[in-house]
Amino acid sequence: MAIPLALIAAITVADLLTPREIQLSPLLVTAPAITASFAGPWLTGLVSVITVVDGLLVSAHSDLLGTRTMQTQLAALIVVSVFLVIFSFVRDRHQEELTRVRSVSEAAQRALLRPLPAGLGPFRLASMYLAAEQEAQIGGDLYAAARTPSGARVVIGDVRGKGLPSVSDAALLLGAFREAARRHATLPDVVDHLDESVRADLEEHAEEFAEACENFITAAVLDIPDDRPVVEVIDCGHPPPLLLRDHEVMTLQVAQPAPPLGLGDLTEPGYHVETFDFKPGDTLLLYTDGVIEARGPTGVFYPLVERVLTWPGDGPATLVEHVRDDLLAYVGGRLGDDAAMVAIQRLRE
Structure with missing residues (x-):
């Protein structure tokens, strides 16, 4: 969890220190994407919420919240985050099913x-x-x-x-x-x-x-x-x-x-x-x-x-x-x- 949270912090600081015309907030989507690769749906959802809230705060600080460009970027961030949470949920379900199948298979093989x-x-x-x-x-x-x-x-x-x-x-x-x-x-x-x-x-x-x-x-x-x-x-x-x-x-x-x-x-x-x-x-x-x-x-x-x-x-x-x-x-x-x-x-x- 340290890596996605550190990414959010680093991207936020970099965005605040760069000129207004340079927007780094779209890079925030990397945080929930990395989280989904190893964590379950709850942690992925938590990081996604933190990412969206952080994107809103950065946009408000830069007075870009009302622009269509920023609204489109935030909408895309929300959509991607939702799909990452769904992906994490489905993957965990499949992993649980595979674990059950393997345990039954190993028991059958040992019995044979x-x-x-x-x-x-x-x-x-x-x-x-x-x-x-x-x-x-x-x-x-x-x-x-x-x-x-x-x-x-x-x-x-x-x-x-x-x-x-x-x-x-x-x-x-x-x-x-x-x-x-x-x-x-x-x-x-x-x-x-x-x-x-x-x-x-x-x-x-x-x-x-x-x-x-x-x-x-x-x-x-x-x-x-x-x-x-x-x-x-x-x-x-x-x-x-x-x-x-x-x-x-x-x-x-x-x-x-x-x-x-x-x-x-x-x-x-x-x-x-x-x-x-x-x-x-x-x-x-x-x-x-x-x-x-x-x-x-x-x-x-x-x-x-x-x-x-x-x-x-x-x-x-x-x-x-x-x-x-x-x-x-x-x-x-x-x-x-x-x-x-x-x-x-x-x-x-």
Whole structure:
């Protein structure tokens, strides 16, 4: 408020000190205009009233109040001030509506992509999500974890496409996983349930979306038992997990990858489970292709394996923070695609 009030004072003093034929009072309109850029309608109206009253006093002091020129200038000042107050009122209404919409959107996004628990039995977990869309917290990438009587089950996936349709598909898969992770005894049954859910949804919306038949979701589904130092993986066209052990990185490349979810009818029935060592102290890093396909200024893909080697090795939370900060620095602060990561560490006995 100091700036518009100082402008009124400065213009008034300058107008009084200049010859009568030089009129600076039309410049007073800058005060309510500046106020409207940051203040609400009440303050804008107050400054407008002060400006009009000041214009009247200056005109009366110069004996110009009865001239048509001054009357026209004052009328223009009043009209502009009224429009500035209206503009400020409408802008504030829109801002309040936008704030409400954003709060609802953020609540919905948090409910959809729930934060992973810090611990599941003998495992510590951490997750990270970077949405490419501005003002968004999630997109087409997804992850979830569930506790079972014998261990933990984790899924990470990436929906083909972007925007709101991909968020809808991600919500469908997350709901199906949370239901199937506790209901089905074996990992192939879980993945089969996920594939059927995705296919059923695509068939249901086939007439609504012409490209529905082309949609699919890449995913990696893991079963980590408590009593055995292994991890079971079914990879449905997803980037392979990384295993970090004693400052070394190994890629858990499955020998028989399955097709992406939604395309299960294109292959023979049944899913092949790959088993890898997952010993106490080991850490798994799951990620989506938004991480490894992020390009730096030179156009080179982000070298995830090389960058993970620089991690000092202090818990899964520091791992995802390390990769997140390094990834954003590599791409210059802005990703072209959503990126998600989940780190899982088996605690030492």
